[in-house]
Every structure is written in structure tokens, then in C-alpha cells.
Amino acid sequence: MGLIRLIVFGFIALSVIYFAISVYSRSVRREKLEKWWAEENPGSDDMQARAAYVERGLKEYDNSIRPRLILLVYIIPTVIVIATLIAVNWN
Amino acid sequence: MRKVTLTLKVLALVLAGAFLHYVLPQHDVARITSTEVIRMDFTRFNRLFFAQPDSGNQEFATRDIRLINTVRKKTWLLGFIRRDAEGVMVYRNEDTGWIWPPYFKFDSSDLQAEASANISTPDKPKWVVITHYGWRNRFFTVYPNAVAIRPVSGPDVTIIPWFNIFFFLFLGAAWLFVRAMWRQFRERSLDPALESAGEAWEQVDERASRARGRFTRWLATWRGKPRR
Numbered sequence: 001m002g003l004i005r006l007i008v009f010g011f012i013a014l015s016v017i018y019f020a021i022s023v024y025s026r027s028v029r030r031e032k033l034e035k036w037w038a039e040e041n042p043g044s045d046d047m048q049a050r051a052a053y054v055e056r057g058l059k060e061y062d063n064s065i066r067p068r069l070i071l072l073v074y075i076i077p078t079v080i081v082i083a084t085l086i087a088v089n090w091n
Numbered sequence: 092m093r094k095v096t097l098t099l100k101v102l103a104l105v106l107a108g109a110f111l112h113y114v115l116p117q118h119d120v121a122r123i124t125s126t127e128v129i130r131m132d133f134t135r136f137n138r139l140f141f142a143q144p145d146s147g148n149q150e151f152a153t154r155d156i157r158l159i160n161t162v163r164k165k166t167w168l169l170g171f172i173r174r175d176a177e178g179v180m181v182y183r184n185e186d187t188g189w190i191w192p193p194y195f196k197f198d199s200s201d202l203q204a205e206a207s208a209n210i211s212t213p214d215k216p217k218w219v220v221i222t223h224y225g226w227r228n229r230f231f232t233v234y235p236n237a238v239a240i241r242p243v244s245g246p247d248v249t250i251i252p253w254f255n256i257f258f259f260l261f262l263g264a265a266w267l268f269v270r271a272m273w274r275q276f277r278e279r280s281l282d283p284a285l286e287s288a289g290e291a292w293e294q295v296d297e298r299a300s301r302a303r304g305r306f307t308r309w310l311a312t313w314r315g316k317p318r319r
Contacts, residue, residue, distance in 0.1 A: 027280075
């Protein structure tokens with residue numbers, strides 16, 4: 001069945017993209033946190049405080065809306081497929 | 092070596108361009124002269140250029156294909172410049188189904204009826220815009236697949252390829268995004284890993300050369316004259 005194949009392979013492909021974007025977004029946030037720390041504490045090399053600051057920031061990030069927005073990776077293609085389906089077959 | 096990479100790059104670009112040219116929708120201004128159904132006995136090669144049977148049906152080696160015969164305005168430059176010259180064109184009309192290419196077309200029969208409804212003669216032409224993808228190849232018996240038919244008032248309509256515009260914008264954005272992701276990955280994960288690996292290797296190297304030094308010194312003690 002074509003529809004089942006589409007759903008299964010589409011889900012796998014989108015999951016790969018979702019995972020990659022999640023990792024990327026978190027990595028960008030971590031880098032930003034490290035930069036903010038450097039700005040707020042110039043010349044400090046208290047690595048423990050820095051790590052705690054970054055961890056706290058990442059926890060905040062995990063609870064924010066940003067990581068949830070990545071779920072659009074699943075939603076937008078589904079909407080596009082349905083829209084195409086209607087546009088092409090509507091008489 | 093640089094010539095080889097350049098050749099490979101050009102080849103990849105040409106293949107990608109040909110692929111997009113095959114798959115992306117194009118618009119032809121045409122008038123339909125007739126519709127027909129022929130039986131096709133595919134070879135393994137030209138089977139690649141046909142979609143699947145109608146979505147409710149079963150796949151066999153042989154099946155009937157709906158065709159739409161037209162006279163269309165010829166174009167230059169991938170359809171961007173329309174000419175006055177006319178030429179015949181034959182489109183197939185097949186369901187693409189759920190998978191490939193992703194047009195999600197299930198209404199071949201309806202499209203065939205639409206095509207029949209717009210049949211006209213040269214004296215009283217009814218012009219239509221046919222959206223299609225694919226290529227016509229006489230040697231392999233391959234036809235472009237018609238996806239939609241839209242009646243228009245005359246052959247001088249302006250067609251804006253909205254889908255292709257947005258598709259290429261999306262492709263560009265996706266390319267930039269993937270590049271940013273790769274750079275981030277390299278900067279944050281790959282380079283530190285390589286660096287620490289490099290440091291480890293240097294340590295190994297240093298220890299080895301120190302050992303070698305000791306060994307050569309030991310060897311030197313067996314020689315008659317120690318160097319210096």
C-alpha cells in the first residue's frame with residue numbers, strides 16, 4: 001500500500017531531520033550561553049560556575065517553546081501533502 | 092586531480108539539474124486534438140519513466156496508458172520564452188499515487204474527461220495550459236505526465252511558475268541551513284575531537300622518539316667508537 005509506505009518512510013525521514021535540527025539548535029544555544037557567560041564574567045576561569053550557568057540555561061531552553069517549534073518539521077510536510085492532494089485532485 | 096574533481100562536480104550539477112527538470116512541474120500552452128488509450132508493454136528501461144497503475148489497481152507487466160494528443164506552442168529556454176511556432180506533443184495521463192513523484196495525483200480519469208471536454212479544431216481553437224512533468228523521448232517511448240489542464244482565453248497568457256519559485260527559494264534556504272548545521276557540528280564536535288586525538292598522537296610520537304633515542308644510544312655503546 002502506497003499510503004502506508006509514505007507514512008512509514010516519511011516518518012523515518014522526518015525523524016532524522018527532527019533529530020538533526022534538535023541537536024543543532026541545542027548546540028547553538030550552548031554556544032550562546034558560553035558567550036554570555038564570558039561577557040558577564042570577563043577574565044573569569046571558574047569552570048565550575050560556568051558549567052552550572054550553561055546547564056541552567058540549557059534546562060531553561062528545554063522548557064521553553066523553541067524546542068517544541070521543531071515539531072513543525074512533522075506538521076508542515078503533512079499540511080503540504082494534504083494541500084497538494086486537495087489542489088491536484090479537486091475538480 | 093583538480094580537473095577530476097571539477098569534472099565530477101560539473102557532472103553532479105548536470106545530473107541534479109536534469110533530475111529537477113524531469114520532476115518539477117512545467118506549463119505548456121496547447122490545444123487538445125484528441126485523447127486515446129494505448130496498451131504499453133514496458134521494457135525494464137522505459138518502465139522507469141512511467142508511474143504506477145491507477146491507485147486502486149494492481150500492477151502488471153502490461154497496462155493501458157491514457158494519452159492526450161495536443162498541438163502546443165513551442166518554447167525556448169526551458170519554457171521561459173514562448174515562440175509562435177507550433178508542434179505536436181503527446182502527454183500521458185497517469186496516477187502518480189502516494190509515492191513518486193510527489194504530485195499525489197489520483198484523478199487521471201477525471202483529467203482525461205477534462206481533456207476530452209476541451210478538444211478543439213484549428214479553426215476554432217480552445218487553448219489550455221497543461222501542467223506536466225517529465226520528458227518526451229521518441230526512442231524509448233516516454234511521455235511527460237499531464238497533471239492539470241486549465242482552459243485559458245488565448246495563447247498569450249502569462250504563466251507565473253509559483254511552485255518552482257517557492258521550491259527554489261526553499262532549496263536555497265535548506266542549503267544554507269544544512270551548511271550552518273555542518274559548520275556548527277565541525278566547530279563544536281569534530282574539531283575538538285580531532286584536536287584531542289592530535290594531542291594524543293603527539294604524545295605517542297614523543298614517547299616513541301624518546302624510546303628510539305634511548306635505543307640508538309644503547310646501540311652506539313656497542314660500536315667501537317662512540318660518536319662524540
